[in-house]
Amino acid sequence: MQVNKTNAMRILDARKTRYAIHTYDNEDGLIHGSAVAEKIGLPAETVFKTLVAHSGPQAYVFVIPVAEELDLKKAARAAGAKKIEMLPLKELLQWTGYVRGGCSPVGMKKQYPTFIHSSGEFIPAIAVSAGRIGMQMELEPKLLAGVVEAVFTDLIKE
Template identity: 50%
Template sequence: MAKEQHKTNAMRTLDATGARYEARFFDCPEALSGVEVARRLGIDEDRVFKTLVTEGRSGAHYVFMIPVACELDLKKAAAAAGEKAVAMVRSRDLLPLTGYVHGGCSPIGMKRLFPTAIDETCDLHERIAFSGGRIGCQIEMAPDDLARVIPLSRADLIVL
């Protein structure tokens, strides 16, 4: 577990549920690409997932987690959410909506719990990494452990 002074909302949520995780910190004055985060931490980029927040045509919000080197297929995402279409939330709207900034958005500990789907490639890995709730922090844990903390569906979400 991480030192108390470094706890984020995501880590406090994980601690409260007793979930097993590892927090990894790195110096980073501003948001990096997910591929660069993977390089800095020495983690295969296929097991580092980015957290993307979208809005459906209905006005509902959805969270999608995909490998950092991949692109979200909006049609597949809409189908997974049961929407006709979804669009990415604007960067400036991310903080008021989730409590997180671009580059530090975790699927855990948002202001509200949104339906969340992760790309099915997560099952190829014993552990995945994703934002720990601030720039310069990643959480590593098993996908099944993550699914015990937040409602998490698996789907084919990436552009091939």
């Protein structure tokens, strides 16, 4: 089946970064992380969601396992910010070029400081949004980190 490439996929292709594509049916409206992991047949701990937060005018990207919750204090510490708040959903497209459920850490309008939860550093592959609802890309976490200049750090609530 021919897959229409997303901006995120084109960026990985240009950097000769290996990845695999997983597609899923989103007609049922279930696009939350745990449902996506089940639909593509991967363990939830290897499927990561992309969250965008901000401190004033500065945005930050956090990539964490889908079943986990971002700890805003840990996120602020990682970013070197006093306080971080989640970006309002209605502003996501404007800041990133992506919509909820299709937000990829690769190919945003701007390259924001990016952080990947430390658990991702030690597994062979993680899946993240490919930039479109219904499509995930699976790749080595260290390759992803290299493309988006990410840092691995503890980001989730205990």
